[in-house]
Amino acid sequence: MASDPKLESCALKPADIARRVAAELPDGAVVNLGIGIPTLVGNYVEAERGVLFMAENGIIGAGPRPEEGREDKDYINASREPITTLPGASVFGHADAFAMIRGGHIDIAIMGALQVSARGDLANWTVPGLGKGGIGGAMDLAAGAREVYAIMTHTMKDGGLKLLEDCSYPLTARRVVTKLFTDIAFIEITPDGPLLREVAEGLTAEDVQAVSEPKLITNGSPGTLMREETP
Amino acid sequence: MLHGFFLNKENDELASDKVYPSSRAAIADIPDGATILLGGFGGAGIPENLLVAMADHPARDLTVVTNHAGFGERGLAVLLRQGKVRKIICSYAFHRSAFVFRELYLEGKIELEQLPQGTMAERIRAAGAGVSAFYTPTGVGTQAAEGKETRTINGREAVLEYPLPGDVAVIKAHRADRAGNLTYRGTAANFNPVMATAAPLTIAEVEEIVEPGVIAPESVHTPSIYVQRVVRGEDLGLRSET
Numbered sequence: 084m085a086s087d088p089k090l091e092s093c094a095l096k097p098a099d100i101a102r103r104v105a106a107e108l109p110d111g112a113v114v115n116l117g118i119g120i121p122t123l124v125g126n127y128v129e130a131e132r133g134v135l136f137m138a139e140n141g142i143i144g145a146g147p148r149p150e151e152g153r154e155d156k157d158y159i160n161a162s163r164e165p166i167t168t169l170p171g172a173s174v175f176g177h178a179d180a181f182a183m184i185r186g187g188h189i190d191i192a193i194m195g196a197l198q199v200s201a202r203g204d205l206a207n208w209t210v211p212g213l214g215k216g217g218i219g220g221a222m223d224l225a226a227g228a229r230e231v232y233a234i235m236t237h238t239m240k241d242g243g244l245k246l247l248e249d250c251s252y253p254l255t256a257r258r259v260v261t262k263l264f265t266d267i268a269f270i271e272i273t274p275d276g277p278l279l280r281e282v283a284e285g286l287t288a289e290d291v292q293a294v295s296e297p298k299l300i301t302n303g304s305p306g307t308l309m310r311e312e313t314p
Numbered sequence: 315m316l317h318g319f320f321l322n323k324e325n326d327e328l329a330s331d332k333v334y335p336s337s338r339a340a341i342a343d344i345p346d347g348a349t350i351l352l353g354g355f356g357g358a359g360i361p362e363n364l365l366v367a368m369a370d371h372p373a374r375d376l377t378v379v380t381n382h383a384g385f386g387e388r389g390l391a392v393l394l395r396q397g398k399v400r401k402i403i404c405s406y407a408f409h410r411s412a413f414v415f416r417e418l419y420l421e422g423k424i425e426l427e428q429l430p431q432g433t434m435a436e437r438i439r440a441a442g443a444g445v446s447a448f449y450t451p452t453g454v455g456t457q458a459a460e461g462k463e464t465r466t467i468n469g470r471e472a473v474l475e476y477p478l479p480g481d482v483a484v485i486k487a488h489r490a491d492r493a494g495n496l497t498y499r500g501t502a503a504n505f506n507p508v509m510a511t512a513a514p515l516t517i518a519e520v521e522e523i524v525e526p527g528v529i530a531p532e533s534v535h536t537p538s539i540y541v542q543r544v545v546r547g548e549d550l551g552l553r554s555e556t
Binding site for chain 2: 157161162204
């Protein structure tokens with residue numbers, strides 16, 4: 084958001100975005116968290132909501148990072164970080180983990196995005212050029228989860244757009260993103276196009292439209308995305 | 315697939331005790347050109363001792379199927395540096411820690427086939443389960459589907475994928491009995507159990523070896539018939555280089 088001082092000053096911090104995404108999750112959902120901001124989402128989901136977090140390296144019910152010195156080499160998450168387990172957790176191998184993902188047993192995959200199109204195409208595994216990125220589980224999650232929540236900054240550091248008519252980067256999957264959370268907006272991808280649900284405090288729908296390639300539709304005036312008073 | 319080169323395999327199948335005295339002995343007959351299914355994910359469940367033994371073993375022209383293209387300077391990275399690997403089939407090629415692979419790849423010295431992680435797991439599973447091929451929606455409309463047949467099934471486009479067998483599976487488990495039954499621990503199972511099913515020779519490195527019967531039948535994760543050789547390995551801490 085370096086392109087525009089107004090957008091920059093109103094942009095949400097990663098924790099604010101994670102908090103908003105967490106609030107959007109249905110109670111009891113089975114959720115896979117991708118690398119980056121998505122990993123923060125778990126911090127804002129209260130245990131009583133019954134949300135289950137699944138990681139593609141074979142665990143449901145990972146708990147917080149262990150104290151220093153108490154790491155167990157055999158317990159890690161998909162980002163290779165040490166984890167603990169919660170009561171009721173289970174572990175399994177890759178064939179089962181991806182049967183779960185591909186078989187439609189994961190309700191929501193929350194993934195970082197590089198670009199999202201007006202129809203919900205997702206590009207998040209590589210950028211053009213040789214020797215960059217990796218597919219990992221992204222294509223399986225994008226195609227297999229019932230819903231995909233994408234998280235990204237609304238524009239590139241140089242001001243380049245990321246919410247586009249068509250993605251220019253190699254695709255992860257077509258027509259899969261259902262909800263897009265950026266640092267200035269919450270947008271639902273509907274059959275009629277991207278629906279602007281909420282904008283960051285201090286900004287207008289026009290401000291968001293100005294940095295989005297597709298026409299954003301609105302349904303009344305959008306709600307407000309709040310920032311924490313203390314960052 | 316290579317056939318008929320495992321001179322020791324018949325002996326293996328007759329053996330009721332599958333324990334080998336060393337990692338070096340367990341991998342000694344892996345030939346040039348073999349396709350190796352190599353277990354491990356993100357530092358967990360990597361057969362570290364078997365990889366170290368492979369570095370001292372002359373086999374070349376290998377194809378290695380594994381989740382990521384090595385990390386740091388040890389383990390698989392040693393084999394890559396030695397020029398023993400002709401091709402990597404993996405799901406995540408260019409992690410920042412896979413700098414040895416990246417360098418070779420950019421110099422045109424190694425081939426790469428990159429697959430969605432679930433497609434890789436399922437192709438290996440298909441190889442072990444006698445599935446001739448399968449269709450999956452994963453990868454449709456992406457580079458992962460380029461050159462592959464697609465078909466619309468129940469209104470959804472899907473990509474045709476074929477089995478991915480190995481000549482040898484080099485895996486890590488937590489515990490084995492002498493008959494070759496295996497158990498895994500935590501998230502260290504990852505690709506290891508499915509890989510054990512998809513090669514005629516599976517070599518399992520474990521932390522502990524017990525007598526048959528100590529692992530209760532209902533606690534066995536990988537049944538003995540999938541495993542031909544078992545060797546005990548030390549914790550070498552290769553994962554700490556992530």
